[in-house]
Amino acid sequence: xxxxxxxxxxxxxxxxxxxxxxxxxxxxxxxxxxxxxxxxxxxxxxxxxxxxxxxxxxxxxxxxxxxxxxxxxxxxxxxxxxxxxxxxxxxxxxxxxxxxxxxxxxxxxxxxxxxxxxxxxxxxxxxxxxxxxxxxxxxxxxxxxxx
Numbered sequence: 001x002x003x004x005x006x007x008x009x010x011x012x013x014x015x016x017x018x019x020x021x022x023x024x025x026x027x028x029x030x031x032x033x034x035x036x037x038x039x040x041x042x043x044x045x046x047x048x049x050x051x052x053x054x055x056x057x058x059x060x061x062x063x064x065x066x067x068x069x070x071x072x073x074x075x076x077x078x079x080x081x082x083x084x085x086x087x088x089x090x091x092x093x094x095x096x097x098x099x100x101x102x103x104x105x106x107x108x109x110x111x112x113x114x115x116x117x118x119x120x121x122x123x124x125x126x127x128x129x130x131x132x133x134x135x136x137x138x139x140x141x142x143x144x145x146x147x
Contacts, residue, residue: 005043006043014047017044017051018051018054024058026054028045028051029054032062032065038078041062041079042078053083058092059091059092062079063079063083063087064086064099066079067130070103072126076100077133084137087138096134097132097134097138100127100131101131
């Protein structure tokens with residue numbers, strides 16, 4: 001007994017999961033952008049491990065997308081564990097620690113929300129803790145400053 005997604009993943013070639021759509025996204029990128037649950041992402045990555053290291057047409061890795069989409073630190077850390085090298089790679093502009101630091105500013109307010117968009121203290125702490133984690137894991141990303 002399995003879900004439809006599990007059935008489909010078992011019946012296709014792993015290379016199929018690297019086929020790109022018109023936006024140059026693979027199924028993993030689409031799943032992240034559509035905020036699928038972690039189990040769905042894990043199934044996609046387990047079926048095609050190289051998808052965790054595949055960039056979008058815009059140069060973003062799945063880790064970058066997850067941070068930009070505002071996923072929790074738990075979700076981001078699980079994705080990072082699938083491809084740790086992503087922590088020292090930029091999305092053609094920003095590194096994961098930088099994306100995490102500004103992630104609350106990148107989120108668009110919900111169309112249903114009539115209130116002014118404000119960030120919750122736990123959201124700020126979450127983004128700062130993720131940013132700090134990546135800096136701690138990859139201290140080489142910070143260049144010494146000389147006056």
